[in-house]
Amino acid sequence: MLTAETVKKMAKSMGADAVAIGNIERWEGAPTQMDPRQIMPEARSVIAMGFRVMRGSLRGIEEGTFFSNYSAMGYGGITYLYMPMTVINLCKEIEDSGYEALPMGHQSDWRMIDADGFGRKNYSRPVEAGRASPDVMIQLRIASFLCGLGEIGYSKMLLTPQFGPRQRVGIIITEAELEPDPLYPDTDGPELCNRCMACVKECPTGAINGTKTIKVNLAGHDVEWGEIDCAACDIAFRGGLATDEELSEEERYTTPMFGKNVGRSPHTPFYKKPRNLYNTGQAVCGARGCTRACMISMESRGVVENTFKDKFRRRKPWTVDWSTEPEYPSDLVMKGDGPSATPEAKPAD
Numbered sequence: 001m002l003t004a005e006t007v008k009k010m011a012k013s014m015g016a017d018a019v020a021i022g023n024i025e026r027w028e029g030a031p032t033q034m035d036p037r038q039i040m041p042e043a044r045s046v047i048a049m050g051f052r053v054m055r056g057s058l059r060g061i062e063e064g065t066f067f068s069n070y071s072a073m074g075y076g077g078i079t080y081l082y083m084p085m086t087v088i089n090l091c092k093e094i095e096d097s098g099y100e101a102l103p104m105g106h107q108s109d110w111r112m113i114d115a116d117g118f119g120r121k122n123y124s125r126p127v128e129a130g131r132a133s134p135d136v137m138i139q140l141r142i143a144s145f146l147c148g149l150g151e152i153g154y155s156k157m158l159l160t161p162q163f164g165p166r167q168r169v170g171i172i173i174t175e176a177e178l179e180p181d182p183l184y185p186d187t188d189g190p191e192l193c194n195r196c197m198a199c200v201k202e203c204p205t206g207a208i209n210g211t212k213t214i215k216v217n218l219a220g221h222d223v224e225w226g227e228i229d230c231a232a233c234d235i236a237f238r239g240g241l242a243t244d245e246e247l248s249e250e251e252r253y254t255t256p257m258f259g260k261n262v263g264r265s266p267h268t269p270f271y272k273k274p275r276n277l278y279n280t281g282q283a284v285c286g287a288r289g290c291t292r293a294c295m296i297s298m299e300s301r302g303v304v305e306n307t308f309k310d311k312f313r314r315r316k317p318w319t320v321d322w323s324t325e326p327e328y329p330s331d332l333v334m335k336g337d338g339p340s341a342t343p344e345a346k347p348a349d
């Protein structure tokens with residue numbers, strides 16, 4: 001018989017590092033575009049799984065000497081290779097027990113709403129009145145909270161007692177009714193986010209607002225996080241630096257790392273945005289604020305179960321002095337669309 005206990009055991013044996021289960025009623029009141037029942041109307045449970053990012057994968061960026069490993073093995077490789085295999089294999093077991101199961105182990109680039117919750121213009125429409133427009137976006141961090149995997153920190157990152165902010169999340173939506181876990185704030189686990197604001201202070205582009213917040217109610221719990229400037233994060237993520245100039249949706253993804261409205265960041269040593277690794281792996285900023293600073297803060301408070309013999313930050317954080325370098329090299333054009341676009345040398349006229 002399929003039980004929550006057997007599902008969790010299987011998930012861990014297949015590669016998940018943390019697992020928790022939520023009953024579908026916890027999504028009552030969810031916006032239509034983010035409601036799992038729009039995808040699977042007979043869904044009974046959601047299974048959320050955390051896949052740890054190796055602390056060692058952050059070491060090269062922390063030292064300023066090796067950036068690709070976090071992007072490949074800590075980001076794109078987990079999201080687009082390792083996690084899909086685990087969620088698909090677990091779904092096979094659930095479906096062999098007679099219940100439909102939908103594996104979601106990637107980012108939903110087809111989603112109708114963007115990360116800010118706004119609809120993409122002229123993108124898709126409902127197939128009939130009363131249904132969501134495709135694709136519905138399940139917010140993985142909110143799903144994790146509703147399954148009891150952890151808290152949502154001020155940074156809007158999922159914080160778990162096992163790894164702090166250091167994981168990616170995959171979920172399964174299933175028609176199987178499984179014993180749910182309590183939400184993390186209802187357990188006697190330690191407070192994970194203590195509002196230390198290290199994430200705000202160390203984010204290289206100020207993408208996490210230190211005063212303006214977003215408040216939501218999730219299954220009866222008031223949850224609040226800092227307003228996130230996703231456009232600024234997108235740029236810093238690729239190694240640029242957002243300026244005060246507004247960027248259109250188009251420009252957000254097609255502007256080279258330096259150039260119109262994008263400055264040079266002291267937090268990258270690259271002249272051009274490096275090639276993506278495993279589809280979206282291009283995390284040049286190395287999650288300096290939302291992951292590294294937060295992890296350091298949580299580890300220092302002793303609220304992370306995955307402990308190490310030595311502390312993470314061992315040397316003074318580096319910055320790059322670009323002041324002696326020439327301005328943005330105008331011989332670059334962007335090739336490709338969306339977040340996968342990469343800069344290339346401009347062809348000769």
Ligand code: SF4
Pocket residue numbers: 153154155156192193194195196197198199200293294295297298
């Ligand atoms: S850095 Fe501090 S304030 Fe920010 S999410 Fe982590 S614990 Fe919360």
Ligand code: SF4
Pocket residue numbers: 202203204205206207208232233234236237285286287288289290291
């Ligand atoms: S990924 Fe980088 S830019 Fe974005 S919020 Fe985190 S620290 Fe800030």
